[in-house]
Amino acid sequence: MGTTYLKDTYGNKLSFHGGIDIQSVLPNGTAEDIENEVKRRIAIYAPGGGFILCAAHNFQDDVPPENLIAMYQALNKWGNYLSSVYSVLSIMSSCTSLPNSTNLAL
Numbered sequence: 001m002g003t004t005y006l007k008d009t010y011g012n013k014l015s016f017h018g019g020i021d022i023q024s025v026l027p028n029g030t031a032e033d034i035e036n037e038v039k040r041r042i043a044i045y046a047p048g049g050g051f052i053l054c055a056a057h058n059f060q061d062d063v064p065p066e067n068l069i070a071m072y073q074a075l076n077k078w079g080n081y082l083s084s085v086y087s088v089l090s091i092m093s094s095c096t097s098l099p100n101s102t103n104l105a106l
Contacts, residue, residue: 003044015050020071022055027062031070038074046079053079 007016019041020026025033038053045051053075059068 003041007045007047011045011048011050015052016045017052018054018056019045019051020053020055022057022060022063026055026067026071027060027064029067031067034067034070035074035077038071039078042075042079 003019020034020037025037029037041053042051045053055071
């Protein structure tokens with residue numbers, strides 16, 4: 001089923017969680033690709049509320065940390081669900097389970 005169909009049909013009864021592609025966009029996309037994916041998902045799922053934007057599944061080790069940052073920056077730019085991208089990045093920077101045990105520099 002298409003995402004627009006799901007939102008149009010069930011959006012008044014369900015909340016949607018996820019949506020950002022972890023198979024091609026996050027691991028292989030440019031910052032622009034990721035921003036476009038975020039804008040597309042917000043345009044489909046956000047109207048009327050009930051949307052939590054995040055990756056479609058757990059981040060895998062093939063996703064560069066820079067692409068995670070690009071996703072949250074695009075969300076901060078185009079969405080209003082986060083009060084600040086930096087609060088999320090602060091939490092993420094304390095994680096030790098990032099790919100290659102890389103900590104994010106703020």
